[in-house]
Amino acid sequence: QSTSTEVKNSEDHLKVHKMKKKVLRKQLRAQHTLMRHEGIECISHATQSLVIANAGLGNGMSRHQLLRIVEEYGLVETLLMPPNKPYSFVKYGTTEEAKKAFDALNGKEVTLEDFDQNIVLYINFVEKVVWQNAVPTTLPPGLKVIERIISPEEERRMLESIDWIGDEDAQNAQKTLKHRRVKHFGYEFRYDNNNVDKDKPLPGGFPEICDLFLEKCLKQGYIKHKPDQLTVNQYEPGQGIPPHIDTHSAFEDEIISLSLGAEIVMDFKHPDGRTVAIMLPQCSLLVMAGESRYLWTHGITPRKYDVIQASELGQKVGTITSNVGDLTLNRRGTRTSFTFRKVRRSPCNCIYPSVCDSQKGQQTQVQPSFPHNEMEASKLEQEYVHKVYEEIARHFSSTRHSPWPRVVEFLRSLPKGSIVADVGCGNGKYLGINEDLYMVGCDRSKNLVDICGEKNVQAFVCDALSVPIRSGSCDACISIAVIHHFSTAERRAAAIRELARLLRPGGTALVYVWAMEQEYKNHKSKYLKEKNGSKDKEEINTAATQGPLSDQMPNNSSQDSARSGRLLNDSKDKGCDADSRLPVHTNRTSFHSQDLLVPWHLKGDTGKKGESVNTASFAAGCKELPELSSVFHRYYHVFCEGELEAVCRSLDCVRVLKSYYDQGNWCVVLEKL
Ligand SMILES: [Zn+2]
Structure with missing residues (x-):
């Protein structure tokens, strides 16, 4: 009997030992990830401050839940929760309190309240709690958010004017897209070509209450032209819309969108990677004009919670600042948007040709030639x-x-x-x-x-x-x-x-x-090896596989032939040899020329991959979205x-x-x- 108890004891011992080793291993891994990706240095001696991996806004921990957890061990002086990060910082009044929290919470499993999902916390000491708040962001140029543009009564009537259930006849085009419910008035917006049939107006026009609303917008100067196309989108929590720019050739400059039923955070992105998250309160009007309409993408991340300012739950218009001492998660509700646009009758001649479908055919993308002189x-x-x-x-x-x-x-x-x-x-x-x-x-x-x-x-x-x-x-x-x-x-x-x-x-x-x-020496470089599924985007050139330049030209064959004709003429005019044009390299393949152009696929996002300490626990349901991307070519001379x-x-x-x-x-x- 006693032997079997001993055996059991030593088994338990071994189990505890193994568990401890596992926690230590994970804790160290968290430490390395924080250092490598975030530059956060963890230290081995106890201090007042801790970094808690897997307890961040980025993996579904809310401010109030984390506060409740950490407050059990002492007075919390500071709690910083950086947006979209899977970790948080906490500073206690004394080192003893921090030590107590460390001992109790490191390796501890907790249930994320709002997601019913278990995660394990891994804790390290840090010298002090610092987080450089990003430079305060300003709204994209041309963008406005007007709060309380309609009363709750008007909101109710507008929502009631949309019949999602009946109305199956062809009167108003209605679709349930993968990510949201959509209904069109005035003209149908077609998702196959991202344009409208300009000669096929839908019968019935707008709901009457919308006409009244638009008159008001015109009178108050929010818009200059009366829109003739309305798209109604309904988003349940968890649904979203990929980042996009409304097709230039389809609609005029001003695009306005009413947020009804619930507030939501919309993400705006400049092609250079700058992003601005904007809170659109319930009953507010978003006006996009100029740069914000033509150059920036906008989209809604499919998730059930938004990161917002903690102190002003949903009330603050405009940008979500990165004051990490003041962010929390906000549960989304069902939001219905009324987006009004004016169908464009002539080609767009905006000043953003790189993203303008009207001007794409006119851009002379002549491949550069090998240089013959210093200039x-x-x-x-x-x-x-x-x-x-x-x-x-x-x-x-x-x-x-x-x-x-x-x-x-x-x-x-x-x-x-x-x-x-x-x-x-x-x-x-x-x-x-x-x-x-x-x-x-x-x-x-x-x-x-x-x-x-x-x-x-x-x-x-x-x-x-x-x-x-x-x-x-x-x-x-x-x-x-x-x-x-x-x-x-x-x-x-x-x-x-x-x-x-x-x-x-x-x-x-x-x-x-x-x-x-x-x-x-019979070894392929990493660059070649990562041909399929380049997971580690850290080598010298990591752009995605890319075909020759001709692949990027528009599909319109008449435009193509027009352009190739011009290309030929151009080269004749300049008397330059077409063969000296620099070839465009296909990424992740061997080089066939020493002087070449290497494509870079610019993604709107600034690379959020690989930063989560425990991606499996990323509960907020943030999936990768198709992004608006553009291709740039860099010149290289590869050395023999x-x-x-x-x-x-x-x-x-x-x-x-x-x-x-x-x-x-x-x-x-x-x-x-
Ligand atoms: Zn344009």
């Missing part, structure tokens, strides 16, 4: 490197968080106190790698340098051919994935010479360029084996200490003579 080279780089990075900066940066190990190794090997320049520093991911160095970065893209600024690392804007740093003042330099953007051999050599100029004698430089050989070394050997101010191949890149370490 052409500089122009090519201006158009196909500088401009592109400026446009894609946010999205690009969001895919670049993991430093490459061998670059980190180089930076860690430098003596304490070294002065290091990162020329072409991008989003500054190497600038904080080794705190024992004095590092400064520079980049040609102002938007990327701005991102460095947000991370509080030192960087400035300049051209890599002329860096405003005193000669011989650096102990080391790095140039990672930069030189391949120069379009002539002379300019590539000049860029390396400029790098060498910054170095003191004996100083070293590490240079990485993209390799023509994406398969080396030995080419980078040869360029360096041609310079008499440096010698090559080391050269190697690393994940699809050719690399050298140089020493200044």
Whole structure:
């Protein structure tokens, strides 16, 4: 008997031991994720402050529930809940209280009240609770939200004017789309071509109460023209609409939308990745004109809860600020929107041709040619490197968080106190790698340098051919994935010479360029390997697979032939050889040319993937949505084996200490003579 008790005891012991090990493992993993993706450093000794993984607004924890949990262990001084993040910060009055909470809550399973789902909390100590609130956002230009534009009585009558059940006759087009119920008046909006049949008005017109409402809007100056098309959408909690821009050629400038039945948060996105979440209160009118109508996408994330300001539940119009000390989740109700638009009778001639279907055929997207002189080279780089990075900066940066190990190794090997320049520093991911160095970065893209600024690392804007740093003042330099953007051999050599100029004698430089050989010594590079389902978007080039440029031209065959005719004429006029046009590379395939254009698919979102500590517990039901995307082309010169070394050997101010191949890149370490 006693033996079996012993056995049971030791089994229990083992079980407890295993459990503890599992919790520790998960806790450490949370720690690494926080460091890698968020730059949040956890520490091993007890402090007043904790970071709690899986207890964030991003995975369905509400402010009031978390407060109740953490308040059990002492006085909570601060509770920060960053939007869309799967973690929160809590600061207690004393270290003892924080320690008590740590012991009780680390590895503890709790049930998310509103989702009936269990999650496990993992806790780490942090030095202090800080969260840089994002720069206060302003409304997209041309956008207005007018509160209480109608009375509850008018709201009721408008909702009653829509008969969702009967009315099955052809009078008003009604559809139950996958994500919401829709009904059209005036004209039917067709989802197959995102346009209206302009010659086929629907019989019956608008419900009378809508006409009265529109008269009021006209009189009060909210709109200039009376709309003739109405779309009524009904969203149940959990439903949404993918981000989109209303087709330019289908509707005029002003688009207005009434929110009835419940409030909702609508997300607006600029093509550069900026996003603004806007609260649309019940009985408010959203007016989109100008830039907000033509250039920004708008959409509703399908979820049952919105992140909103805690202090003013649903009352605050306009942008949801990122005051993380004041955010919570708000349960959605059934919202019905009345969107009024005026059908356009002539082509759109807005100032946003990149997103304008009316102007697409007119855009002369002539593929650039290989440069024949210095001026052409500089122009090519201006158009196909500088401009592109400026446009894609946010999205690009969001895919670049993991430093490459061998670059980190180089930076860690430098003596304490070294002065290091990162020329072409991008989003500054190497600038904080080794705190024992004095590092400064520079980049040609102002938007990327701005991102460095947000991370509080030192960087400035300049051209890599002329860096405003005193000669011989650096102990080391790095140039990672930069030189391949120069379009002539002379300019590539000049860029390396400029790098060498910054170095003191004996100083070293590490240079990485993209390799023509994406398969080396029978190993495929990561770039090639991630052809299917590129899960880890951190390599040198991670844009999705992309066909040749011709794939992106409009389907309209008459437009196509018109354009190809013009293309031919253009090239004849300029007397340039069509064969010298730069080929467009298909991503995740081998290179067939050293000089080429590599597509970048700009996504509206700024890369929220891979940030959740426990994605399985992401209860809010946020799925990926088809985004409005546009394609940019970046010029590259990919280097052949030995080419980078040869360029360096041609310079008499440096010698090559080391050269190697690393994940699809050719690399050298140089020493200044
Ligand atoms: Zn337009």
